[in-house]
Amino acid sequence: MLRKLLIGTMLGSALTVGYTASTYAAGGSVEVLHWWTSGGEAAALDVLKKKLESQGITWKDMPVAGGGGEAAMTALRARVTAGDPPTAVQALGFDITDWAKQGVVGDLGDVANKEGWDKVIPTALQNFAKHDGKWIAAPVNVHSTNWVWISKKALDAAGGKVPENWDELIAVLDKMKANGITPLAHGGQAWQDATIFDAVVLSLGTDFYKAAFIDNDPKALGGDKMVEAFDRMAKLKSYVDKDFSGRDWNLASAMVIEGKAGMQMMGDWAKGEFLKAKQKPGTDFVCIRFPGTQGAVTFNSDMFMMFKVGDDKKAGQLTMASDIESPDFQSSFNVVKGSVPARTDVPDTAFDDCGKKGIKDLAEANSSGKLFGSMAHGYAVPAAVKNAMYDVITRHFNGELDSKAAAKALAEAVAAAKG
Amino acid sequence: MADATMTARAAAANPRATLQDLLPKIVLAPSFAVILIFVYGFIAFTAVLSFSGSKLLPDFSTWVGLNNYVRLFNHPNWITALQNLAIFSILYIVVCSVIGLALAIFLDQKIRGEGLLRPIYLYPMALSFIVTGVAWKWFLDPGIGLEHVMQSIGWESFSFRWIKDGKMAIYTIVIAAVWQSSGFVMAMFLAGLRGVDNEIIKAAQIDGASTMTIYRRIIIPLMRPVFLSAFVVLAHLAIKSYDLVVAMTDGGPGTATWTPALFMQKFTFGRNEMGMGAASAIIMMMMIFAIIVPYLYSELGGKKK
Numbered sequence: 130m131l132r133k134l135l136i137g138t139m140l141g142s143a144l145t146v147g148y149t150a151s152t153y154a155a156g157g158s159v160e161v162l163h164w165w166t167s168g169g170e171a172a173a174l175d176v177l178k179k180k181l182e183s184q185g186i187t188w189k190d191m192p193v194a195g196g197g198g199e200a201a202m203t204a205l206r207a208r209v210t211a212g213d214p215p216t217a218v219q220a221l222g223f224d225i226t227d228w229a230k231q232g233v234v235g236d237l238g239d240v241a242n243k244e245g246w247d248k249v250i251p252t253a254l255q256n257f258a259k260h261d262g263k264w265i266a267a268p269v270n271v272h273s274t275n276w277v278w279i280s281k282k283a284l285d286a287a288g289g290k291v292p293e294n295w296d297e298l299i300a301v302l303d304k305m306k307a308n309g310i311t312p313l314a315h316g317g318q319a320w321q322d323a324t325i326f327d328a329v330v331l332s333l334g335t336d337f338y339k340a341a342f343i344d345n346d347p348k349a350l351g352g353d354k355m356v357e358a359f360d361r362m363a364k365l366k367s368y369v370d371k372d373f374s375g376r377d378w379n380l381a382s383a384m385v386i387e388g389k390a391g392m393q394m395m396g397d398w399a400k401g402e403f404l405k406a407k408q409k410p411g412t413d414f415v416c417i418r419f420p421g422t423q424g425a426v427t428f429n430s431d432m433f434m435m436f437k438v439g440d441d442k443k444a445g446q447l448t449m450a451s452d453i454e455s456p457d458f459q460s461s462f463n464v465v466k467g468s469v470p471a472r473t474d475v476p477d478t479a480f481d482d483c484g485k486k487g488i489k490d491l492a493e494a495n496s497s498g499k500l501f502g503s504m505a506h507g508y509a510v511p512a513a514v515k516n517a518m519y520d521v522i523t524r525h526f527n528g529e530l531d532s533k534a535a536a537k538a539l540a541e542a543v544a545a546a547k548g
Numbered sequence: 549m550a551d552a553t554m555t556a557r558a559a560a561a562n563p564r565a566t567l568q569d570l571l572p573k574i575v576l577a578p579s580f581a582v583i584l585i586f587v588y589g590f591i592a593f594t595a596v597l598s599f600s601g602s603k604l605l606p607d608f609s610t611w612v613g614l615n616n617y618v619r620l621f622n623h624p625n626w627i628t629a630l631q632n633l634a635i636f637s638i639l640y641i642v643v644c645s646v647i648g649l650a651l652a653i654f655l656d657q658k659i660r661g662e663g664l665l666r667p668i669y670l671y672p673m674a675l676s677f678i679v680t681g682v683a684w685k686w687f688l689d690p691g692i693g694l695e696h697v698m699q700s701i702g703w704e705s706f707s708f709r710w711i712k713d714g715k716m717a718i719y720t721i722v723i724a725a726v727w728q729s730s731g732f733v734m735a736m737f738l739a740g741l742r743g744v745d746n747e748i749i750k751a752a753q754i755d756g757a758s759t760m761t762i763y764r765r766i767i768i769p770l771m772r773p774v775f776l777s778a779f780v781v782l783a784h785l786a787i788k789s790y791d792l793v794v795a796m797t798d799g800g801p802g803t804a805t806w807t808p809a810l811f812m813q814k815f816t817f818g819r820n821e822m823g824m825g826a827a828s829a830i831i832m833m834m835m836i837f838a839i840i841v842p843y844l845y846s847e848l849g850g851k852k853k
Binding site for chain 1: 603605606619621623624625683685689690691709711712714757797798800801802803804814817818819820
């Protein structure tokens, strides 16, 4: 690991020499570190790239695929340690805050104030995109995680009524089981277990979600209500198939698409899989909020975190930030990506029904104060605490802990991770 | 002291001799410097990090003493990792040695086609642990692998789902690792067996010893140095076990197959707990030293006596 760091350092400084020579010739350039390498994501990012190139700014791509950005963050460490950070870096939640604390991020104030970002970007997102009152990141989109994707055919066979609360959900799952399909398509990876847990906790009340995940109140984390949340997880586990462990989320989506499974509880990136399979929202699949969470949204937002760069690159950086927040980019990007715009004033005309619902729900949750960062996706607690929670959730889901022990372990793990 | 005066005298007498004396040192200096910085320098750097409060980046402004080590040994995942390491390394080393020795003895019976069989057993060693891991992951996956095939050819009740079972998953990693390494151990033993003096065996035969007795009382005891080498090679592979676990289970189901190396990587880079990651790396290094140092002592120190 340390060897890598030093090699990165040396490589980084070698690159610096190359840049200074080339940037002056090109006039303006941005170097972008990201992990959007899969088909749909790359296509979405291409929208931004084209827009910048039409403004005469060269795009230097630095894709580091894999691990939900973990590999990218490792590469970033080397670049920052070398004193040569990229212009913009795709980043999530508390990673942005962690980097901001290192004092290496830039300031987007010039653009943000002129364009009035404060008014159009939801406050919950601003908590991450701003640090000490300064804009440091440009939010690209908002994914929400408390979605359920149901196969229309399986739902019709199970009575056709969309479940609106926990009991109705269980009734539908039971009927699907009786109909001989896997009721719940799920992949047994810690982050997927946690994604469902997000929604389950939210379904027990927005105050409870806030107390447990945002405020990390030990009483909420280890209390009776948390035991109930774990009981609900255990109940949901009884509806997954035997081979769930280790399965990737898109394979779980495929099970719903092929009709082998009834539903999947997953963030709205799952929609892309349905659309790719030529399925239509409303006729082939149904998108609903996790039963009992309508009106509240747990979000996960991709942002481009901007680093402190030399004056020669500053103009390109600000142009990029401005482009990201332009309503037409927000619309065209998010239609492709499956998420919803990060500003609340973008028209929803280009979006499909699920997208329209997502935009409406986001605006509603934002104004009612029920928009919360997703714990599972690093928008509620820092990485160390998040992963401590993952450990407990996934151990419980895999039957290593019972619900009471899990609630106790959750409170202890969070306390230990904070220490 | 005496050497230095002699060199100085020689240098004064003959510049050519000086050059001859210095040349090996000059040639070796770069690699020596590289090892000094990149191996020992970074070991020291990691040790320093493990006492710091480093989170995202190395941070030498906050010092937490032994706190990282205290938190490490209070962390359930680290305890799981240590237990897994114990299960994995004991089984891996024992089973590999037994299979390796057995294969070597069978191959040593002057059989026909040895030239063909030997590379077949050795071949898995040519694969990386990642390839082995992915192949075994698919092979053991109940949905597509062994269980699926057995059930689809008619053995309906066949069940083998260890890789999905938190209590048994670590044993599937042992299976894959043994498959990969036992051929290599076989090659080591084969070389050892070929080195046994035929005279001893003939003498034993004349004394009327059975083949079993010859192996049990003479040949296997003669393999002692090979056992030791195999142990050292396998033990450090076991402690470093990372790629195989990542490819096969990535620590799952749950946290059931975490190993110390996986812990180090996940904490340092995934959880922004660089201090704790460094502490776990130091503990791992101490475990390896605990194996290597006595070995080197017995190998190098023993001969001098």
